[in-house]
Amino acid sequence: MTLEKTSRQQVPPNGRYGVYGGRYVPETLMTALRRLESMVSELVDDPGFGAELAREQSLFIGRPTPLTPAERLGAGWRARVYLKREDLCHTGAHKINNAIGQALVARRLGATRIVAATGAGQHGVATAAAAARIGLPCTIYMGGVDVVRQRSNVERMKLLGAEVIPVEKGDRTLRSAIDEAMRDWVSDPEGTYYLLGSAVGPHPYPMLVAGLQSVIGTEAREQIVEATESLPDVVVACVGGGSNAIGIFRGFVDDPKVALLGVEAGGDGRAHSATLASGTVGVLHGAMTPLLQDEHGQVLETHSIAPGLDYPGVGPEHAMLRDSGRAGYVTADDSEALAALKECSTVEGIIPALESAHALAGARRWALDNSGSLIVICVSGRGDKDLDIIRGADDE
Secondary structure (H helix, E strand, O other): OOOOOOOOOOOOOOOEEOOEEOOOOOHHHHHHHHHHHHHHHHHHOOHHHHHHHHHHHHHHHOOOOOEEEOHHHHHHHOOEEEEEEHHHOOOOEOHHHHHHHHHHHHHHHOOOEEEEEEOOOHHHHHHHHHHHHHOOOEEEEEEHHHHHHOHHHHHHHHHOOOEEEEEOOOOOOHHHHHHHHHHHHHHOOOOEEEOOOOOOOOOOHHHHHHHHHHHHHHHHHHHHHHHHOOOOOEEEEEOOOOHHHHHHHOOOOOOOOOEEEEEEEEEOOOOOOOHHHHOEEEEEOOEEEEEOEOOOOOEOOOOOOOHHHOOOOOOHHHHHHHHHOOEEEEEEEHHHHHHHHHHHHHHHOOOEOHHHHHHHHHHHHHHHHOOOOEEEEEEOEEHHHHHHHHHHHHHO
């Protein structure tokens, strides 16, 4: 298996998805990004890299992940529901698909260390595991708020050998962590590889991450056809930066009869992270994209009960899919996500991550409005990391 070519969404050399994307970075990073772009172009058709990646997907990640029929959920929703089980990947989420692939790229580029930023901690854990797998030291930046919210993941990163640096500047969440990781990268762009966790940032990262995550959609398409002898009516995934969603959407985007539905975080009514619903175009972390900002262009603080959705931007490919009408995007608030998590846990025996619970909430709404639908939902991660948050919400 190789990196999926971008034939479905042709990306020109400047990395534009319509008006979105591009490269807005300090000149010191341009050489590193061009080297990465050149390497990615070579690896797309490199059978040696494809074989190496396929081996790691099978023997390290545990792919293919199953497509599980959720019959009791479906009965309550008046729909046929299938769950794409990325929660069963090694380290507990889809993030490892991207992390191990980029780690292999970093080794081919001759990097001597890896840096990353994480919000929910799943990308940090995946990066730490991938770095350990290939034998490179790893530094993970994590917002101070998220360090408290995701203590178990911090301990997992440390156990895997990573240095975890809490970020106490700015909003102390994922945005601030990315800022610090990029500052680290700027200080040593040749020896340091920045392992970006979502389909955001400067070109070629959105293309690279989407290609590595497209394995989700490739598998899901084959599995749903085998299980039902038909394509689904809708494919649903949560969207923060958007890597799990773009990964599963890639398997169905050429099938116009299959609706694509991304579910953003609606927050708690005071603040939110629904970038596609209410953002305006600007530049964040090296790319032009919709983002949450005020009238002066200052990035707004965001909130979601799901740390992985607590980000004020979104991947440029999602913005393009929204503008073209190929994908639709809705929101689910904190209370809806909590209810969906508890329903899935008690009805199906599967505890989804709070991020994935937003997708379940959006899918439930779709099902009740479209009786009898065949629905595929990406369960992007498992929810044991969120037990402290869930306990706190129950105590309020």
